[in-house]
Every structure is written in C-alpha cells, then in structure tokens.
Amino acid sequence: MARKILITGAEGQLGKALQIGLADKFNILPTTRQPSQLAKNRRNVQKMDLTDKENISIVLESFKPDVIINCAAYTDVDGSEKNKELAHKVNVEGLKHLIQLSELKTYLIQISSDYVFDGENGPYREEEHTFPANYYGKTKLEAENILRGTRRKWAIFRPNVLYSPDLFCKGNFFAWVYKSLLKNQSISVVSDQISNPTLTQQFVKAIFQCIIMDYEGILHIGSDDYISRYEFAMEIAKVFGFDTGLITKIDTDSLTEKVKSYIAERPRHSGLAIDKIENELNISSFSTNYNLKSLKSALA
Numbered sequence: 001m002a003r004k005i006l007i008t009g010a011e012g013q014l015g016k017a018l019q020i021g022l023a024d025k026f027n028i029l030p031t032t033r034q035p036s037q038l039a040k041n042r043r044n045v046q047k048m049d050l051t052d053k054e055n056i057s058i059v060l061e062s063f064k065p066d067v068i069i070n071c072a073a074y075t076d077v078d079g080s081e082k083n084k085e086l087a088h089k090v091n092v093e094g095l096k097h098l099i100q101l102s103e104l105k106t107y108l109i110q111i112s113s114d115y116v117f118d119g120e121n122g123p124y125r126e127e128e129h130t131f132p133a134n135y136y137g138k139t140k141l142e143a144e145n146i147l148r149g150t151r152r153k154w155a156i157f158r159p160n161v162l163y164s165p166d167l168f169c170k171g172n173f174f175a176w177v178y179k180s181l182l183k184n185q186s187i188s189v190v191s192d193q194i195s196n197p198t199l200t201q202q203f204v205k206a207i208f209q210c211i212i213m214d215y216e217g218i219l220h221i222g223s224d225d226y227i228s229r230y231e232f233a234m235e236i237a238k239v240f241g242f243d244t245g246l247i248t249k250i251d252t253d254s255l256t257e258k259v260k261s262y263i264a265e266r267p268r269h270s271g272l273a274i275d276k277i278e279n280e281l282n283i284s285s286f287s288t289n290y291n292l293k294s295l296k297s298a299l300a
C-alpha cells in the first residue's frame with residue numbers, strides 16, 4: 001500500500017510543487033491554513049492551521065500519516081520582526097504540535113532555511129555553527145533544534161531562495177523578476193546578497209528520494225553556483241530574452257534606506273554547500289542557468 005504523506009502549507013510555493021510531484025507516487029493529503037474553495041474541490045486540500053491544536057489533532061487522527069512534510073511557515077522575513085508572536089506560533093509551536101499530536105512512528109520532514117546562518121562566511125556545510133541574523137531565522141533554528149531533540153525519525157532540509165514556475169506565489173523571486181521584465185518595468189536588485197537558489201522541481205526530487213531512502217539528518221539544497229540576487233535576475237533576463245538594461249544594482253544598505261518596510265537583517269554571503277545531498281541522496285545539482293532553461297520549458 002502507498003505510504004500516506006501529509007503536506008502542511010500545501011498551497012504555498014513548495015507545497016504545490018510537492019502536490020504535483022508526489023501525487024502519483026504516494027497517498028497524499030494536502031493541507032493548509034485556509035484552503036480556497038477551488039483547492040478543496042480540485043485537489044481535496046484540507047484545512048489544517050498549525051496554530052490550532054484541535055484542528056491538527058482531528059486531521060492527524062483521521063489520516064494517520066506515515067510521513068509529514070512540514071512546508072507551512074510564516075515566511076514574511078520583515079513581518080517576522082514586527083509579528084514575532086505569530087512567527088513563533090507558526091514556525092516553532094506549529095512544529096511542536098505536529099510532533100506531539102502525531103504517532104511516534106510518523107517520520108517528520110521539516111523545511112528549514114539558509115537563514116539559520118548569519119551569512120558572514122558562506123557557503124555553509126550542514127555541520128557548521130548556526131547563528132541567525134533575524135527573527136525569522138531564529139524561529140527556523142528553534143524548530144530544527146526541537147525536532148532534533150525528539151526521539152522521532154526526522155530529516156531537515158535547508159533550501160535558499162526558493163523559486164518555481166508558479167507565477168502567482170508571493171515568495172517566488174523568479175516570478176517577481178519575470179513579471180516585472182515582461183511588463184518592461186525597471187527593477188533594482190541587491191548585488192551583495194549571495195546564495196545558490198533552489199528550484200522547487202529539484203527540491204521535490206530530493207524530498208522524494210529522502211522518503212524512499214528513509215533518510216535521517218540535515219541536508220542543504222541549491223544550485224551548484226553561488227550568485228548574487230542581481231546576477232540571478234540578469235540570468236533570468238538572458239534566458240527569457242528580456243532587456244537586461246531594466247535591471248539595476250543596489251546594495252543592501254541603500255535598499256534598507258529606500259524601502260522602509262525592509263527592516264530585517266539579511267545574510268550577505270550565504271549559500272549552502274551541496275556535496276552532502278549529492279553523495280547521500282544521489283541527487284545531481286545544476287547551474288542556475290541550466291535550472292532556468294528547464295523552468296522555461298515548464299512554462300512554455
């Protein structure tokens with residue numbers, strides 16, 4: 001019988017890609033905080049709000065998942081500085097509820113972030129010291145530590161700058177650049193924040209592999225090149241044939257001065273080493289240029 005996989009935050013960027021990528025391989029239950037009527041009808045998405053213990057308990061009790069993939073999160077990095085209580089409730093307490101209310105044998109896969117590092121000295125390996133620079137990163141690290149301290153079977157993935165062909169996801173950097181350039185709008189993009197962006201389709205492959213191998217431990221995932229957000233935006237423009245002249249460089253300090261809501265400290269020299277995931281899950285990593293070309297064919 002196919003294993004039962006419960007996905008939290010299933011209507012978010014990664015959650016949607018998981019619904020598509022895992023549906024024919026497992027018995028999936030997609031859940032989210034507030035499913036739209038369309039999501040309920042088309043994909044049978046159920047309500048599961050990580051801040052509501054009773055709701056979580058009812059869903060877990062009836063589905064009894066073998067695996068939970070926790071993609072749900074309060075992902076607004078600047079919002080987390082102002083709404084610390086809510087960020088903590090979703091990102092930390094939410095995971096605690098999943099641990100407490102699921103069966104002991106349930107395998108938990110937690111989606112964390114490169115923001116557990118301060119970004120002073122990337123790319124980082126899995127075992128390097130964590131030291132988050134902002135409150136969002138602190139909640140992601142606290143959640144990791146809670147999971148690591150349990151007797152559960154667990155895996156933790158740390159992606160960075162997640163992107164996908166889903167042009168309607170709010171946290172999708174690619175979608176913002178693509179839609180702006182398509183409308184011939186000029187954009188300023190930071191040139192001093194380095195990462196190795198993670199394409200959701202690649203991520204889904206890694207999560208699938210993790211489940212079938214019953215992998216336990218922490219894994220980093222991203223492309224095999226380390227680039228600034230500005231370079232990433234330029235690569236998008238080149239691959240999709242947009243005018244690169246619409247993109248201008250800005251540094252983080254100037255952006256902070258210009259945009260008043262940009263209040264959270266950002267890791268500058270981040271990025272995640274990817275040799276562990278390649279060796280242990282047998283996952284190949286590709287350049288951002290290669291990933292963008294495959295995303296282009298997905299959009300066509």
Ligand SMILES: NC(=O)c1ccc[n+]([C@@H]2O[C@H](COP(=O)([O-])OP(=O)(O)OC[C@H]3O[C@@H](n4cnc5c(N)ncnc54)[C@H](OP(=O)(O)O)[C@@H]3O)[C@@H](O)[C@H]2O)c1
Pocket residue numbers: 008009010011012013014015032033034048049050051070071072073074075090111112113114159160161162163169170171172
């Ligand atoms: N996006 C990135 O660049 C990035 C980078 C590194 C790590 N990550 C991590 O990767 C994971 C997936 O990110 P993503 O880009 O897919 O995020 P996303 O698109 O913002 O999706 C997060 C989902 O969580 C849901 N959610 C929020 N509060 C909830 C609650 N109380 N109960 C249940 N669901 C709730 C959201 O629903 P609503 O929309 O209804 O609020 C949303 O569907 C997250 O853990 C994030 O921290 C993301």
